[in-house]
Amino acid sequence: MTGLLDLDSLHSDEELQIREVVRRLVDEHVRPHVAGWYEDGHVPVRDLAKAFAEVGLLGMHLSGYGCAGASAVAYGLACLELEAGDSGVRSLVSVQGSLAMFAIWKWGSEEQKQRWLPSMAAGDAIGCFGLTEPDHGSDPASMATRARRDGSDWVLNGSKMWITNAPVADVAVIWARVEEGVTGFVVPTDAPGFSAREIKQKLSLRASSTGEIVLDDVRLPADAQLPFAKGLKAPLSCLTEARYGIVWGALGAARDCLDTAIDYARTREQFGRPIGGFQLTQAKLADMAVELEKGYLLAVHLGRTHDAGRLKPHQVSVGKLNNVREAIAIARQCRTILGANGISGEYPVLRHANNLESVLTYEGTSEVHQLVIGQQLTGLAAFT
Incomplete structure (x- = not known):
């Protein structure tokens, strides 16, 4: 900050140390390259994820499963430093940790947590979060994506739009309407019928990978459902x-x-x-x-x-x-x-x-x- 109000005095030494680690990381891995990424409309998501994982940034405010268990304030300081580099770079970390990982951590089964969270925290698996649809952004209650039972399986159909990390993701948390309401599914992106295309010609967040997801009869086992995710x-x-x-x-x-x-x-x-x-x-x-x-x-x-x-x-x-x-x-x-x-x-x-x-x-x-x-x-x- 500008130093007008001595805001550093509001923080512990540990919080300030975390801030400095992230600031140096941004100075090394983001600032020298971000103007070029923005101009090219491309960002090396996997390389950045691995660099961020090395200092515990991915899912840093979650506990267990390889996550750092940092405070909310420490996480906030990390977000500030990341976005001082670029909003798209902060979005990569936010979507990975606060959307995809948090959804599994908060609403998933122990098996789902063990399967995905350690590899996501390590930057080995990239996640995305599929809620927004082409015709339903601010009104998620009207989502058109559907999941129907077929024996013990689930079959998903629909589309999601403006999904950060989707073109490079290994796993997607997809929200769909079922008979009982809205629920979530953990969907490996190599599942048959799952596709994601990169959205081009963006004039904003160009240093970010953004995609449209199409779900065409994506068949999932029963245990792909987030068991504790009931309703919006x-x-x-x-x-x-x-x-x-x-x-x-x-x-x-x-x-x-x-x-x-x-x-x-x-x-x-x-x-x-x-x-x-x-x-x-x-x-x-x-x-x-x-x-x-x-x-x-x-x-x-x-x-x-x-x-x-x-x-x-x-x-x-x-x-x-x-x-x-x-x-x-x-x-x-x-x-x-x-x-x-x-x-x-x-x-x-x-x-x-x-x-x-x-x-x-x-x-x-x-x-x-x-x-x-x-x-x-x-x-x-x-x-x-």
């Missing part, structure tokens, strides 16, 4: 975990933009002096720094609440709504300080801004989070 509560609990990571991650993108803008303002000269010496530039920097550090205070509070076992979904909605909204505003304002250089891939600012357009939408749009908060305030649901 199960996938929504996974989304709450992922949204919590975004509360922190968005701050990383904003911090990287602000750091870039401050450095630029100190050295870029116009009218005979650095532009950081002009009142208008300082006003922009001051406003952005205040919002960034306010968002950080919110993230720390939510993290401590999470570690105490008291975090509620509507509180995570407050964090995601505020921090992503402020992060994208900071990115856009930083672009104005860099002027024409702000659109260059030589600087990370517009890449972050473009990525944050996706972060603003996924894991619940701003409008959905406003309605979650509105329902908490009034006791009245306004989703329909």
Whole structure:
């Protein structure tokens, strides 16, 4: 952060050490390459997963099965540092740990946990999370994917859209409608009838592998079902975990933009002096720094609440709504300080801004989070 409020004093030495490990990892494995990945629309998912696994990042906030069992605050700091590198890179870790691994860890059988979690924590198996559909994003209750019984087996049909890691995944957690409601399945991606195609021509999250999943009579044994996942509560609990990571991650993108803008303002000269010496530039920097550090205070509070076992979904909605909204505003304002250089891939600012357009939408749009908060305030649901 900017150092205005001495925010490091809010953390233990262990938390700060974890932050430094992830920061160095990003400096070594992400920053030198991410502009090229973004331009090419390709990221080496498996190589990154192995590098992240070596320091225990994959599923780091889960316990057992080769996972680190770190605190929610430590996980948040890791998300911040990852997204300071790139939102797509943080998404890789979030989807692996907070969606795919968390779903198996929370709702799976012991056999499923033993089968998948150690290899996912080690980066040997990549996971994805299939909830969003081509026609059903914010309204998962209307999902069209179906699972029907055929003897002792299950047969899945349907499609999922905008699924991070899908083109390279070894296992997919797929949510489908059954007679009793909604349930989840652990689906090996080499199962006959399972296919995933890479989504091309993205203008955001280009350093991320995103796909469409098609399920064409995918036959699974009975034990592929997540036995404790009954109803929408199960996938929504996974989304709450992922949204919590975004509360922190968005701050990383904003911090990287602000750091870039401050450095630029100190050295870029116009009218005979650095532009950081002009009142208008300082006003922009001051406003952005205040919002960034306010968002950080919110993230720390939510993290401590999470570690105490008291975090509620509507509180995570407050964090995601505020921090992503402020992060994208900071990115856009930083672009104005860099002027024409702000659109260059030589600087990370517009890449972050473009990525944050996706972060603003996924894991619940701003409008959905406003309605979650509105329902908490009034006791009245306004989703329909």
